Amino acid sequence: MSGKYADRKGRPIIVVTGMGTLTSLGQGKKDNWDAIVAGKSGVKKISRFPTDGLNTQIAGTVDFMDTEEVSAPAISYAMADATAEEALAEAGFGRDGFPGPLYFAAPPVELEWQHRFSLMDENLDAESGYSQLLEAARRKRHMHMHLLVQIGGIAYRIAEKYKTRGLPISLSTACASGATSIQQGMEAIRRGDTEAALCVASDGSVTSEGLIRFSLLSALTTQSNDDPGKASRPFSKDRSGFVMSEGSAALVLETLEHAKNRGAKILGIIRGVGEKADKFHRTRSSPDGIPVITAIKRALDDAGIEDNHVDYINAHGTSTPENDRMEYSSLHAVFGDKVSTIPISSNKSMIGHTLTAAGAVEAVFSFMTMQNGIIPPTINYETPDPDILLDVVPNVKRDAEVNTILSNSFGFGGQNACLVFGADVVQATSASNTK
Amino acid sequence: MTKQNREVWITGIGLVSCFGEGATHHWEILGGDSAPAPIQEKELFAPYIVHPLPEMDWSRQIPRRGDQRQMENWQRLGTYAAGLALDDAGIKENEELVSSMDLVVAAGGGERDIDSDRQIMAEAKHHDDRDRLLIDRLPNDLRPTLFLAQLSNLLAGNISIVHKVTGSSRTYMGEENAGVTVIENAVARIAAGQSTHALVGGAYNAERLDLLLIQELGHYLSRNCGDPVIKRLENGGGMVPGTSGAFLVLENAEFAKARGAKPYAKVTGVASDLGARDAQSTQTRVKAIFEKLPASRNTVDSIISGASGVKDITEQEFSFLDKQLGSNMPVRATNSIFGNSMEGTFPVGMALAALALKNGKFYPPFEDAEKPARHDPKTILVTSFGHRHGEGLALVEKI
Numbered sequence: 001m002s003g004k005y006a007d008r009k010g011r012p013i014i015v016v017t018g019m020g021t022l023t024s025l026g027q028g029k030k031d032n033w034d035a036i037v038a039g040k041s042g043v044k045k046i047s048r049f050p051t052d053g054l055n056t057q058i059a060g061t062v063d064f065m066d067t068e069e070v071s072a073p074a075i076s077y078a079m080a081d082a083t084a085e086e087a088l089a090e091a092g093f094g095r096d097g098f099p100g101p102l103y104f105a106a107p108p109v110e111l112e113w114q115h116r117f118s119l120m121d122e123n124l125d126a127e128s129g130y131s132q133l134l135e136a137a138r139r140k141r142h143m144h145m146h147l148l149v150q151i152g153g154i155a156y157r158i159a160e161k162y163k164t165r166g167l168p169i170s171l172s173t174a175c176a177s178g179a180t181s182i183q184q185g186m187e188a189i190r191r192g193d194t195e196a197a198l199c200v201a202s203d204g205s206v207t208s209e210g211l212i213r214f215s216l217l218s219a220l221t222t223q224s225n226d227d228p229g230k231a232s233r234p235f236s237k238d239r240s241g242f243v244m245s246e247g248s249a250a251l252v253l254e255t256l257e258h259a260k261n262r263g264a265k266i267l268g269i270i271r272g273v274g275e276k277a278d279k280f281h282r283t284r285s286s287p288d289g290i291p292v293i294t295a296i297k298r299a300l301d302d303a304g305i306e307d308n309h310v311d312y313i314n315a316h317g318t319s320t321p322e323n324d325r326m327e328y329s330s331l332h333a334v335f336g337d338k339v340s341t342i343p344i345s346s347n348k349s350m351i352g353h354t355l356t357a358a359g360a361v362e363a364v365f366s367f368m369t370m371q372n373g374i375i376p377p378t379i380n381y382e383t384p385d386p387d388i389l390l391d392v393v394p395n396v397k398r399d400a401e402v403n404t405i406l407s408n409s410f411g412f413g414g415q416n417a418c419l420v421f422g423a424d425v426v427q428a429t430s431a432s433n434t435k
Numbered sequence: 436m437t438k439q440n441r442e443v444w445i446t447g448i449g450l451v452s453c454f455g456e457g458a459t460h461h462w463e464i465l466g467g468d469s470a471p472a473p474i475q476e477k478e479l480f481a482p483y484i485v486h487p488l489p490e491m492d493w494s495r496q497i498p499r500r501g502d503q504r505q506m507e508n509w510q511r512l513g514t515y516a517a518g519l520a521l522d523d524a525g526i527k528e529n530e531e532l533v534s535s536m537d538l539v540v541a542a543g544g545g546e547r548d549i550d551s552d553r554q555i556m557a558e559a560k561h562h563d564d565r566d567r568l569l570i571d572r573l574p575n576d577l578r579p580t581l582f583l584a585q586l587s588n589l590l591a592g593n594i595s596i597v598h599k600v601t602g603s604s605r606t607y608m609g610e611e612n613a614g615v616t617v618i619e620n621a622v623a624r625i626a627a628g629q630s631t632h633a634l635v636g637g638a639y640n641a642e643r644l645d646l647l648l649i650q651e652l653g654h655y656l657s658r659n660c661g662d663p664v665i666k667r668l669e670n671g672g673g674m675v676p677g678t679s680g681a682f683l684v685l686e687n688a689e690f691a692k693a694r695g696a697k698p699y700a701k702v703t704g705v706a707s708d709l710g711a712r713d714a715q716s717t718q719t720r721v722k723a724i725f726e727k728l729p730a731s732r733n734t735v736d737s738i739i740s741g742a743s744g745v746k747d748i749t750e751q752e753f754s755f756l757d758k759q760l761g762s763n764m765p766v767r768a769t770n771s772i773f774g775n776s777m778e779g780t781f782p783v784g785m786a787l788a789a790l791a792l793k794n795g796k797f798y799p800p801f802e803d804a805e806k807p808a809r810h811d812p813k814t815i816l817v818t819s820f821g822h823r824h825g826e827g828l829a830l831v832e833k834i
Contacts, residue, residue, distance in 0.1 A: 108587040167826075
């Protein structure tokens with residue numbers, strides 16, 4: 001492939017024509033953008049369940065949705081539905097159907113305590129345990145509960161509602177899942193399997209058990225329970241863990257040609273992706289940083305970026321001591337000392353870590369950064385870490401012309417996925433139009 | 436479905452089921468003149484029946500005890516089967532090949548601590564504030580490492596750690612359909628030149644009360660009946676879960692030839708879809724899926740079916756196969772002898788198809804109602820009709 005619709009490597013240029021997002025800061029792109037450029041935090045004291053006595057009592061919960069019940073699958077579905085609808089509306093696809101597949105970054109849902117208790121109450125006289133629950137299930141079919149905890153269930157519902165094509169993919173690469181959903185869409189389009197893909201990510205798993213599990217891995221900050229907005233401090237010396245959060249995002253990807261032919265407005269370009277798995281440890285990165293470095297280099301190379309030039313880095317920046325140090329050293333290995341001059345910020349300083357959704361939520365904010373010429377800040381940056389020499393856009397937004405962005409996502413299980421976004425088509429093609 | 440620019444070979448099989456482990460072992464048991472007697476656990480989970488895990492020496496594929504301890508049986512089984520596949524393909528200790536290999540895993544969720552759950556339920560019985568009880572108990576009752584054994588993508592993570600497969604790593608989730616889409620994805624990437632070699636498959640631990648509960652909420656389990664699939668339908672049908680792990684090494688044919696690898700078979704097409712489950716919609720949709728494959732009534736000679744035994748959709752599947760391919764077709768429903776391994780079911784079917792093609796012989800009927808094979812297999816259709824959602828078909832051919 002060549003010509004005006006091809007990128008520097010002769011592949012179809014992939015554009016974004018619709019986006020939606022929802023976080024603890026609100027529903028929809030506008031409310032979220034207004035809040036993050038104002039440096040507002042969505043992190044708050046948890047009200048969904050009692051927390052007194054717990055080491056961590058805060059989270060970036062989404063409490064304003066009208067959901068069928070308060071559970072991870074129900075909240076995750078409601079948020080995914082809202083962002084998919086927003087993205088499809090912006091892209092100009094109505095309820096008639098979407099001409100491509102759904103790649104859904106899904107939280108691994110399961111039966112929750114409220115479900116166990118409710119089954120237990122149906123058979124209260126029996127001896128406690130799973131046999132008791134099974135007996136209740138045998139007596140009466142609980143189809144709604146069954147469908148809710150199907151691990152592919154949210155994707156089936158979104159696919160059926162918005163009439164995407166084929167069998168939807170429910171994927172998980174832990175905290176890189178949002179980026180992986182975009183990667184999967186890109187790959188399918190590049191293969192020529194489809195002209196368009198709907199990439200959605202959602203995570204609403206702030207349950208007591210979910211919070212306690214992360215807490216037992218010492219992953220969450222235990223500071224700032226009384227001042228939640230200050231809890232997430234990416235790249236600061238006094239960072240102490242991430243803040244568990246909820247959110248969702250959706251992006252409509254299509255080939256430039258497909259978008260032009262139907263007269264769609266182009267919001268930005270997905271220029272490249274890089275991935276490399278890590279074999280070192282279940283929760284920690286290789287000390288030499290090679291998998292992360294490789295993922296970043298592959299993304300830049302895939303995007304056809306010359307001289308490693310990016311205008312801004314949207315960091316994974318979780319605010320854990322280890323992630324932020326590792327992210328810095330890996331970026332330094334790729335960009336050299338020049339890295340200190342590239343603005344980098346972490347949206348997680350305001351919205352916390354939206355886990356499965358993070359890569360997609362941060363992709364939406366990245367495109368808005370380019371559209372608006374404003375870089376959102378890293379808030380709570382009061383005590384710089386002398387070992388992390390980065391321009392983190394501290395505390396206050398910055399006006400800047402941004403045309404190329406690197407966005408990082410890393411997850412438990414050795415998952416590393418990096419994406420490169422661009423603002424305009426000319427930039428994506430410029431070196432090769434003559435080919 | 437991706438245009439097949441590059442031929443995709445199956446060059447390694449890793450299989451663990453109630454019958455034991457290894458591709459050759461499975462052929463010895465299943466490739467004879469009559470099907471083996473089913474191995475079923477009927478007491479432990481009564482009225483439900485499951486096909487159990489065979490006796491395992493995990494250290495044969497997961498040498499470090501520390502790695503074994505970080506997993507529960509679902510992840511151990513998948514990691515083990517993945518290791519068998521790498522061994523079978525002659526890739527296992529080849530640093531260059533595993534570090535550039537793409538990993539695509541079909542996963543559900545991992546084991547809960549059943550005893551810990553039971554104790555909390557017992558206490559909750561007479562507790563007014565159950566939310567309070569949870570936050571009092573869980574910080575002490577939950578084992579920190581158990582979370583990692585539960586995370587869906589940590590089967591892939593463990594395969595990367597134990598077998599050093601690190602080219603890329605994706606996990607697809609969602610019951611039987613995840614098994615279809617991982618194969619579809621890996622085949623598409625290899626056919627399009629996005630990957631040269633991939634490790635793909637899944638595993639399922641059926642001996643779990645927490646998973647039996649999820650299926651029984653929808654009344655999908657067979658009660659007190661472990662008959663093979665067609666006979667089970669007379670009894671109202673239902674699923675008999677089965678523990679198994681199945682991984683395949685898929686390769687670009689040229690890549691495999693260059694390293695001197697021997698193929699079992701080639702995968703010439705995979706297609707799938709989702710939609711309403713009424714008879715008309717299902718038949719129309721599945722016919723359209725079939726028509727995406729490079730197959731016809733005349734080319735397909737044998738069928739490996741993933742039919743779950745859930746009555747309506749299993750009857751829909753057999754009706755489709757009869758209409759599309761004729762009623763004399765030898766159909767082997769793997770659920771009859773392996774049970775339903777959910778995410779692992781389609782990879783099991785693909786492995787059995789590849790084994791039969793390499794050995795030049797199809798399987799004896801798994802039950803009386805299945806037709807004997809009249810010809811040696813050349814083109815096998817592998818099916819998956821999810822118990823509730825989604826259908827997928829693949830075509831596996833002799834080389």
